[in-house]
Amino acid sequence: MARDREAEGATEAEGTPELSYREQLEFLNPIARPLASRRLTRKLYKCIKKAAKxxxxxxxxxxxxxxxxxxxxxxxxxxxxxxxIDVYCHIPIMCEDRSLPYAYVPSKSDLGAAAGSKRPTCVIMIKPHEEYQEAYDECLGEVESLPLPL
Incomplete structure (x- = not known):
């Protein structure tokens, strides 16, 4: 019984094609501003992977x-x-009140995968650490330079 479920899960994962960055943009909600560029999104995912380690x-x-x-x-x-969006629409306001940088990425499943989880994740906070400080500072500078929504 468990083997059947594992086999079904494997075929489902193989059957779902990976969406490109442009295709993921079609599923964005109206409050997803400031949105990270494709390049910044990749940098954030790499920084999240290092932070998760x-x-x-x-x-x-x-x-x-x-x-x-x-x-x-x-x-x-x-x-x-x-x-x-009611699940997390208060988080950007909390970040702005405390002068914390924040950015949106297009996919919650990719965000969860970058954190080393099989489950999708809608919010992640990356804390600074000396092991990946250079990557963190680079991401921090780019996220802070993104224009804030009105």
Whole structure:
């Protein structure tokens, strides 16, 4: 029985084609601003992978919200295809109030995969660490240079 489920999961994963960046943009919700460019999105995913190796990420709305309220610093990365938007629409406001940089990426499944999870993730906070400080600073500079929504 378990083998059948594993086989079904494998065929489903093979049957679903990987969407390109442009195709993922079609599924964005209206509040997904500022959106990271394709290049910045790749850099953020790489930084998330490095941070996950050192256990320096906060994953999920509840955990990210808790640590923003505690005053923790880092880059907040939100998925632009999360529905309903009521789940996480308060996070950008919290980030702006505390002067934390944030950006949207097009896919929550890619965001979860970058964090080393099989589950999609709608919010991740990357904390700074000396092992990947150069990549973190580069992402931080680019995210801060993105124009804020009106």
């Amino acid at each position: 050192h256990k320096q990420i906060r994953r999920g709305v509840k955990e990210v919200q808790k640590f923003i309220n505690k005053g923790e610093k880092g880059i907040t990365v939100l998925a632009g295809d999360t529905q309903p």
